[in-house]
Amino acid sequence: MLFPTLDFGLFFLGVFALSWALLKLPRTRLAFLIAASYGFYAAWDWRFCALLGGSSVFNWFMGRQIHRNQDERARKFLVGAAVAVNLSTLGFFKYYNFFLDNLNRLIETLHLGHDIQYLDVILPVGISFFTFHGISYVVDIYRRKIDRPSSLLHILFYIAFFPQLVAGPIVRASHFLPQIANPVSPADIRARRAFLLILGGLFKKVVLANYLASNLVDDAFFDPTQYGAWDLLFADYGYAAQIYCDFSAYTDIAIGVAALFGYRFPWNFNQPYRAIGLQDFWRRWHISLSSWLRDYLYISLGGNRHGSLKRYRNLFATMVLGGLWHGASWNFVIWGSLHGAALVLEHLVFKDRLQAAALSLPQRVLGTFVTLQFTCFTWIFFRAADLPHAAAYFSGFARLGRPLTLATPFNLSLVGLAMALHFLPPDWVGRVEQATRRVPLFVWGGLAGAGIVVIDSLGPTGVAPFIYFQF
Amino acid sequence: MNKTVTYKLQIEGVEGALPSRLGSVCAAVFACALVALLLGANALLNWTNNLPIGPASDFILQLATDWQGWMNAIGLGHFSIALNAWLTGFQSRHW
Structure with missing residues (x-):
């Protein structure tokens, strides 16, 4: 039962009504x-x-x-x-x-x-x-x-x-x-935030992630030999956008749905592609997993308590195992190893000085640019079906002479919109909530209903499962 | 494992959000379902078409077909069709 389906909508309505009736x-x-x-x-x-x-x-x-x-x-x-x-x-x-x-x-x-x-x-x-x-x-x-x-x-x-x-x-x-x-409070349901998160999540999944997959990413990764360097580069950025929209959509909807039952879940994403470095990236991407790995694996391995060498060993091992957690494939091991090695390198070069507040604007822009390129490069291992497909993808970057065919206005809009979400004010959800606090909640509900129909009408027929279901 | 490990506080997704009372949340969820029902008659019909065949689903399908007819008659059903047509046009655009 996928979140963006009528099956789930009916399930939710029934469970919502009965659970509150049993308060x-x-x-x-x-x-x-x-x-x-x-x-x-x-x-x-x-x-x-x-x-x-x-x-x-x-x-x-x-x-x-x-x-x-x-x-x-x-x-x-x-x-x-x-x-x-x-x-x-x-x-x-x-x-x-x-x-x-x-x-x-x-x-x-x-x-x-x-x-x-x-x-x-x-x-x-x-x-x-x-x-x-x-x-x-x-x-x-x-x-x-x-x-x-x-x-x-x-x-x-x-x-x-x-x-x-x-x-x-x-x-x-x-x-x-x-x-x-503790009993849930019927006077403290964070419904406005829940509606915003659910609607935003549905839009990211049904419109952005689904079209990015079907129009751009799936074909390029299925048979990279059919495409030139520019198409493959664009599809790689497309995958970066797709996986963000797909996974963050799921967790945003989960946070919103839980809030309507009176429970509070932690944030899982915080505009990850605006990270200024890899440490920053992992504080913004799949936060609940990276902090889980830190607290239950990295610290259990010894963390940073036994000198620099063991700290880097523990960091690298945590990232490799974190990679392997994503799936039983050498691609994920390589993906985790690359992140682990790069994190160690970042620690060695910058120590703990890579803080946004300590950097000038050009330095932050450079940091964000480099981090995004590295992340997109490693996504190729993450998305490719196996190592030969990843190798075929990389070898395609040599076909510089072929024209760019995948960058249609629609595909560019999808990638652009997904990336633009990263450069909104970090607290934009709270700002929208504050700006509309005088609007009665039932009007919010009506608007959310209209929003759901808009999203459903814009989306393709059928919804693909969320990427992280396979993990 | 070290029992003195300190966890960083997890920031909640609803941190700082405005609280609402159950009555108004129920009204909002009802309004949401009602508007979706009014504007989404086509999606509802598509969904019923995919239900397993049986007497109950035949009955639901008939209801959904009638509902779609009424919504189209008052113009609400065209909302989703127009949006879908716009997007299809945008998708087929080239430079």
Whole structure:
């Protein structure tokens, strides 16, 4: 069930009405929202509901054990075991065949015998996200970021709440569980912001991302040999725009939908292509993942506590693993490695001096330009189906003589609009909200309804799944 | 793992947003659905056309067809058609 569909609209209306009708029965309301979330997940593949439920129960149980135990070594063992089980489950579904594929190649190269049989493993949608939520819970209990273990009902809701279930944002246990523990306030629903985020998200996904994919990006990446250098360059910028519009759309809608139920999710994007450097980029792009990796992986590896060399090693390893998290492919490993290496280089050259406030305007413009070019260059590995396709894409940059055919007025408008969103005032949503605060909320609702019809009319027939569903 | 790890505060998507009361939010959601129903009769018909075949969906399809006819008769149904035609024209433009 995709957000920009009438199916989801009807689902949302039903769940919204019933959940608020149950306001005076908080436990029943939570149980209802959990059932609705499992229904939402079952619409993808009902078979994996057991996996989702099993993951929640396991993490709830481990959280209780860690909390009960006062012995630090035992706590460390328990949290390690919990993280290992979570990662093993993720690893099996996500990386089993990738691992086997590489093992079989090694066997073939070394003439060691027969291939190992592949398994028909289906990747459960959202597994990366709900696994990370589970890890966040047990680690936060271990680190005493959460005072006491939550009830099973709360954990089931935390992990399965449908707006963030399949593609984030990754909500920290220490951030979300206190919200669940307190009753939602019917006098504090951030509806104007929610409408703005949902409408903006729908526009980015249905109009910008969908047309960028179908008119520009998909063909160029499917067979790069058909295109010259300028077309490939333009399609690469097109992909940068597409992935931003696609993913930020999902999380904006998720934040908006959660807000209409009275819950608060963290921002996930902050105009990433205006970043002045790579550290800045990763503070703006998929913020909930990059901060999760920092707090649960980079710091667990030792962070910056053991000298420069180990700090850079940890940084590089975090980025490589972050790359691999995106998918079982060498392309993602290379993508993560390039970002890791560039981040290390940026640290070595600039230390921690690359701050926007300390730079002149030309320096900031140069920083933004260089960062954008590097990011677009690495997106080629991210988007290409495999390494030969990425190589074909890069070799296409030598075909300078071919004319630019893909830069139609429409495609240019799409890329231009997606990039222009990055150079609006950072708080533009709040400004719109303030400027229209005297407009009654039901008028806002009516305008949102008209906006939805406009977006639907402008969009192509059918909506492609969000890119991050595959991760 | 270090138990003294300090997390940076996550900035919420609704930070600083204006609060509203449940009654007015329900009215707004209702207004949103109503306007979408009035202006989006064509999309509604497309959606019903893709429902699994059965007595219930036949009934819904008939309702959606009648609804689209009424909306077209009063001119509201042409809104989405005009937008779509404009975009199709823009898409086929070349320099």
